[in-house]
Amino acid sequence: xxxxxxxxxxxxxxxxxxxxxxxxxxxxxxxxxxxxxxxxxxxxxxxxxxxxxxxxxxxxxxxxxxxxxxxxxxxxxxxxxxxxxxxxxxxxxxxxxxxxxxxxxxxxxxxxxxxxxxxxxxxxxxxxxxxxxxxxxxxxxxxxxxxxxxxxxxxxxxxxxxxxxxxxxxxxxxxxxxxxxxxxxxxxxxxxxxxxxxxxxxxxxxxxxxxxxxxxxxxxxxxxxxxxxxxxxxxxxxxxxxxxxxxxxxxxxxxxxxxxxxxxxxxxxxxxxxxxxxxxxxxxxxxxxxxxxxxxxxxxxxxxxxxxxxxxxxxxxxxxxxxxxxxxxxxxxxxxxxxxxxxxxxxxxxxx
Amino acid sequence: xxxxxxxxxxxxxxxxxxxxxxxxxxxxxxxxxxxxxxxxxxxxxxxxxxxxxxxxxxxxxxxxxxxxxxxxxxxxxxxxxxxxxxxxxxxxxxxxxxxxxxxxxxxxxxxxxxxxxxxxxxxxxxxxxxxxxxxxxxxxxxxxxxxxxxxxxxxxxxxxxxxxxxxxxxxxxxxxxxxxxxxxxxxxxxxxxxxxxxxxxxxxxxxxxxxxxxxxxxxxxxxxxxxxxxxxxxxxxxxxxxxxxxxxxxxxxxxxxxxxxxxxxxxxxxxxxxxxxxxxxxxxxxxxxxxxxxxxxxxxxxxxxxxxxxxxxxxxxxxxxxxxxxxxxxxxxxxxxxxxxxxxxxxxxxxx
Numbered sequence: 001x002x003x004x005x006x007x008x009x010x011x012x013x014x015x016x017x018x019x020x021x022x023x024x025x026x027x028x029x030x031x032x033x034x035x036x037x038x039x040x041x042x043x044x045x046x047x048x049x050x051x052x053x054x055x056x057x058x059x060x061x062x063x064x065x066x067x068x069x070x071x072x073x074x075x076x077x078x079x080x081x082x083x084x085x086x087x088x089x090x091x092x093x094x095x096x097x098x099x100x101x102x103x104x105x106x107x108x109x110x111x112x113x114x115x116x117x118x119x120x121x122x123x124x125x126x127x128x129x130x131x132x133x134x135x136x137x138x139x140x141x142x143x144x145x146x147x148x149x150x151x152x153x154x155x156x157x158x159x160x161x162x163x164x165x166x167x168x169x170x171x172x173x174x175x176x177x178x179x180x181x182x183x184x185x186x187x188x189x190x191x192x193x194x195x196x197x198x199x200x201x202x203x204x205x206x207x208x209x210x211x212x213x214x215x216x217x218x219x220x221x222x223x224x225x226x227x228x229x230x231x232x233x234x235x236x237x238x239x240x241x242x243x244x245x246x247x248x249x250x251x252x253x254x255x256x257x258x259x260x261x262x263x264x265x266x267x268x269x270x271x272x273x274x275x276x277x278x279x280x281x282x283x284x285x286x287x288x289x290x291x292x293x294x295x296x297x298x299x300x301x302x303x304x305x306x307x308x309x310x311x312x313x314x315x316x317x318x319x320x321x322x323x324x325x326x327x328x329x330x331x332x333x334x335x336x337x338x339x340x341x342x343x344x345x346x347x348x349x350x351x352x
Numbered sequence: 353x354x355x356x357x358x359x360x361x362x363x364x365x366x367x368x369x370x371x372x373x374x375x376x377x378x379x380x381x382x383x384x385x386x387x388x389x390x391x392x393x394x395x396x397x398x399x400x401x402x403x404x405x406x407x408x409x410x411x412x413x414x415x416x417x418x419x420x421x422x423x424x425x426x427x428x429x430x431x432x433x434x435x436x437x438x439x440x441x442x443x444x445x446x447x448x449x450x451x452x453x454x455x456x457x458x459x460x461x462x463x464x465x466x467x468x469x470x471x472x473x474x475x476x477x478x479x480x481x482x483x484x485x486x487x488x489x490x491x492x493x494x495x496x497x498x499x500x501x502x503x504x505x506x507x508x509x510x511x512x513x514x515x516x517x518x519x520x521x522x523x524x525x526x527x528x529x530x531x532x533x534x535x536x537x538x539x540x541x542x543x544x545x546x547x548x549x550x551x552x553x554x555x556x557x558x559x560x561x562x563x564x565x566x567x568x569x570x571x572x573x574x575x576x577x578x579x580x581x582x583x584x585x586x587x588x589x590x591x592x593x594x595x596x597x598x599x600x601x602x603x604x605x606x607x608x609x610x611x612x613x614x615x616x617x618x619x620x621x622x623x624x625x626x627x628x629x630x631x632x633x634x635x636x637x638x639x640x641x642x643x644x645x646x647x648x649x650x651x652x653x654x655x656x657x658x659x660x661x662x663x664x665x666x667x668x669x670x671x672x673x674x675x676x677x678x679x680x681x682x683x684x685x686x687x688x689x690x691x692x693x694x695x696x697x698x699x700x701x702x703x704x
Contacts, residue, residue, distance in 0.1 A: 014475045022469040027499025036497060040475060044482040045461070045492040057493035059458055061517070062414050070460035070513055071496045106411060108422035108513050109397070112464075117374040123366045123392060130396040140397040141409035144423045145388060147379025148702060153426075154504040161422055161460050161513035165413070350500060 015039040027350075029239030029284075030343035053251065054173055055234065056100035058166065067102035069093060070161040076350040078121070078155050080199040082192075082211030085158055086125035088286065088352060090132035091215045092237070093160040098220045099233045099289065101172035102164030104136065110144040112157040125156065136215035138162070169228045176231040177252035181320040182298035184291045186219065186305060187212070187313045188264040189241055193283035194272045196351045207268050214287030219310045226304045229294035236288055238352055239343060242281040244290060245328045246342040256328045258318030258340075281330075282343050284351045292320060367391040379702075381591030381636075382695035405603065406525055407586065408452035410518065419454035421445060422513040428702040430473070430507050432551040434544075434563030437510055438477035440638065440704060442484035443567045444589070445512040450572045451585045451641065453524035454516030456488065462496040464509040477508065488567035490514070521580045528583040529604035533672040534650035536643045538571065538657060539564070539665040540616040541593055545635035546624045548703045559620050566639030571662045578656045581646035588640055590704055591695060594633040596642060597680045598694040608680045610670030610692075633682075634695050636703045644672060 017039050018032070025032040042051065049057045056067035073089040083091075090107065097104040109129070113122070133140055195211040198204070216235065223230060232252070236244035241263070249256045265280055273280045287310060293301055298316060305311030328340040369391050370384070377384040394403065401409045408419035425441045435443075442459065449456040461481070465474070485492055547563040550556070568587065575582060584604070588596035593615070601608045617632055625632045639662060645653055650668060657663030680692040 012475075012479045014472060017471055020471050022465045022467055022471065022474070022499055024467050024499050024501065026465065027497060033497065037495075040471070040478055041461075041495060041497075044478045045485070045495070047491050047493070049458075049491060049493040050495070054494075057458070057460075059493065059515070061418065062416055064413055066413065066515075068458060068460060068515060069494055070462045070511065072462040072464050072498050072509075072511055074464060074498045074500050076500075106401075106409070106420060108409075108420060109393075110422045110424040110511050110513075112424050112426060112509055113374045113378065115374055115376050119369055119372050119374065119392070120366060122374070123364075126392055126396045127364045133397070139399050139401060141399070141401040141411065142406075142421055143389075143393060143397070143402070145379060145385065145393075146424050146426045146702075146704075147374055147376050148426050148428075148506060149376065151503070152506040153509075154500060157424075157464055157505075157509070159422065159424055159462050159511035159513075161462075161511075163411070163418075163420060163515070350498075352498075 015043060024349045025345045028347065029243050030345065032344065052173060054100055055096040056102060058100060065166040067097045067100040067164040067166055069096040070159065071096065072157060072159040073352055074157050074350050075196065075352055076154060077199050080211060081195045081208055083213040084125055084128055085156060086129035087132045088213060089158040089160045090129050090136055091213055092286065092352060093162040094136045094138060094215045094217060095235045097162050097164035098216045099235055100166060101170035101224065101233065102166045104138045104162055104164040104217055106141045106163045107133065107138050108142045108161045109140050110159040112153055113147045114153040114155050115147055115150040117155050136217060170224060172230060172233050174232055174234060174248050174251040177248055177254050177292045177320050178231060179254060179320050179322040180295050181231055181292040182295050182316050183318045184293060184298065184302055184314055185263065185317045186289050186311045188266050189285055189288060190265060190269050190273060190280035190283035192286040193348050193351050194269050197276065197348055205268050205272060209269055209272060212285055212287035214310055216289055216310065219305065219308045222304050222308055223291065223301050226301050227293065227297035229297045230291055232292035234290050236290060237284050237286060240282040240284055242340045243342055249328055250326045253325050255321035255324035256318060257321050259331045260333045262315050262317040264313045264315060278347055281340060282347050367395060376701045377697045381595050382697065384696065404525060406452055407448040408454060410452060417518040419449045419452040419516040419518055421448040422511065423448065424509060424511040425704055426509050426702050427548065427704055428506060429551050432563060433547045433560055435565040436477055436480055437508060438481035439484045440565060441510040441512045442481050442488060443565055444638065444704060445514040446488045446490060446567045446569060447587045449514050449516035450569045451587055452518060453522035453576065453585065454518045456490045456514055456516040456569055458493045458515045459485065459490050460494045460513045461492050462511040464505055465499050466505040466507050467499055467502040469507050488569060522576060524582060524585050526584055526586060526600050526603040529600055529606050529644045529672050530583060531606060531672050531674040532647050533583055533644040534647050534668050535670045536645060536650065536654055536666055537615065537669045538641050538663045540618050541637055541640060542617060542621050542625060542632035542635035544638040545700050545703050546621050549628065549700055557620050557624060561621055561624060564637055564639035566662055568639065568641055568662065571657065571660045574656050574660055575643065575653050578653050579645065579649035581649045582643055584644035586642050588642060589636050589638060592634040592636055594692045595694055601680055602678045605677050607673035607676035608670060609673050611683045612685045614667050614669040616665045616667060630699055633692060634699050
């Protein structure tokens with residue numbers, strides 16, 4: 001490696017950062033991920049669109065607002081209960097567009113394949129991506145394929161980028177939460193992460209735990225038809241509900257109070273978390289969203305959600321406070337207050 | 353792996369395909385890549401936008417036409433003479449937009465990092481991406497970071513996707529070549545591939561061979577100002593000039609005749625190709641384009657190109673014929689005719 005020799009950019013001193021090598025935790029969605037993004041990426045790439053750190057960038061094209069997002073998927077194992085890496089890549093990117101209030105329209109798909117990967121497995125992934133794109137109502141319009149030597153990737157990595165259009169009157173962003181907003185969660189947490197972990201470790205529970213992977217566009221479309229006063233939407237994927245709420249609290253400069261007994265979780269998932277020693281608040285979801293809504297509209301949105309298969313167990317799990325800005329506090333089931341921090345290490349690597 | 357067990361899509365028999373595993377040649381840009389794209393990807397994802405197999409998809413948003421493209425970069429080594437993986441990811445995607453006649457505007461950037469990758473190297477890559485995006489006049493508006501375990505990737509892979517706008521009156525596509533069109537190439541071929549190979553093998557030549565990596569937007573903007581009768585633009589990257597011309601011949605259903613003595617190549621690159629036993633027509637470029645132009649406009653476009661630093665050695669290398677559709681024929685320097693096929697194997701893996 002002769003990095004310096006060929007490096008032609010302006011001299012630019014490296015920022016002070018905690019570690020000199022990439023750790024698994026830099027990809028975990030917690031404080032190390034945020035540090036890497038802020039100090040290395042934003043410090044160089046930063047501009048008024050990127051700095052919002054939304055799930056999607058919002059771009060003006062004539063009178064329309066486009067949402068634009070990207071994600072690379074490296075989940076291990078590639079096939080898991082409830083889906084595979086291909087469906088995850090389609091639905092994950094659809095959901096990032098939806099979290100900006102956009103109607104997803106177009107996806108790109110780029111494969112990095114390891115030499116020796118079975119065509120049969122690739123075919124299954126591709127067929128399920130086709131089905132997922134039909135279910136999610138998007139078109140795959142452009143793509144790319146790269147192959148790397150055996151041992152230089154892990155079977156298959158997939159990048160999907162997506163474009164959607166934001167309807168007029170919709171203004172959703174992680175900086176828009178307001179004191180008094182009620183926080184709705186659409187269902188049970190921690191199922192995706194625990195499904196992946198169980199599959200990876202080969203652990204079987206009495207009843208199989210299945211990923212909640214699903215496209216959220218039709219649910220959100222129902223919500224937005226009911227109210228334009230939805231201020232924030234976010235899908236609590238990597239880093240789980242706790243990290244998502246912390247990000248919103250920081251970006252909107254508000255406090256968040258949630259109630260443990262209002263957060264739906266399946267009994268077998270709760271039990272699995274106890275066995276693994278994991279906190280479900282930090283476990284990834286792939287078919288969940290939190291919505292921050294004007295209190296006047298929250299009930300009617302909730303009623304609409306209850307009529308949708310992905311919102312049947314939706315509930316109001318908390319509210320936005322003026323007090324304790326940038327902090328998430330949970331009232332526990334036994335009545336104490338617990339501060340819910342951003343995670344610092346890595347709970348579960350490669351869950352998406 | 354329990355693929356079938358978790359597979360929930362409709363039963364869809366796997367197409368007949370030559371190999372049952374992914375080979376390096378599936379990523380080489382030749383016949384095996386095309387087979388994979390056609391039989392596995394297009395057979396499932398196909399739609400009227402994707403099927404064009406342009407460097408970019410062309411999307412209608414209100415009265416505007418957007419170009420949308422994606423590429424994952426896996427080049428080895430990460431730093432090479434003339435650039436690094438980050439600059440390649442920025443310029444490569446800019447060039448794919450430009451080949452649709454678009455003005456590049458926005459990029460997404462998604463990193464897959466191997467655990468243990470040096471932050472110092474990442475920083476150099478990021479700084480040079482920032483400089484490249486400024487030079488190429490695009491904004492990085494959204495991004496993603498994933499980390500995989502040590503040994504499960506090769507240092508760093510980068511996906512960039514891009515959005516541009518196609519000006520009115522521009523109609524460029526690989527299916528648009530017409531008999532009589534003259535074919536312009538903007539300069540010397542095979543420099544990127546040979547630079548990568550030399551760096552990888554640690555071979556030094558008397559004069560260092562440097563990648564031609566460069567953003568082509570300002571050159572193409574000059575060309576389009578001179579003439580709207582540019583029918584095809586294509587950057588001969590993976591698979592080289594030979595593969596690109598074969599793709600255009602097939603998609604436009606025309607014949608192509610080129611002249612060996614008109615194709616610029618540096619003496620040291622030619623010598624290196626002889627040493628490695630490689631045909632320069634199949635070696636990747638990263639700052640080159642071929643343009644298929646109405647013969648009435650070719651000379652004046654060529655003159656404009658000569659005034660640009662990336663077009664000083666531009667020349668007319670051949671023309672489109674009615675005869676021999678879907679075939680590329682080269683008149684060699686010694687006066688014989690040689691059919692230039694699409695490559696079937698893999699000349700150089702991981703050059704982009």
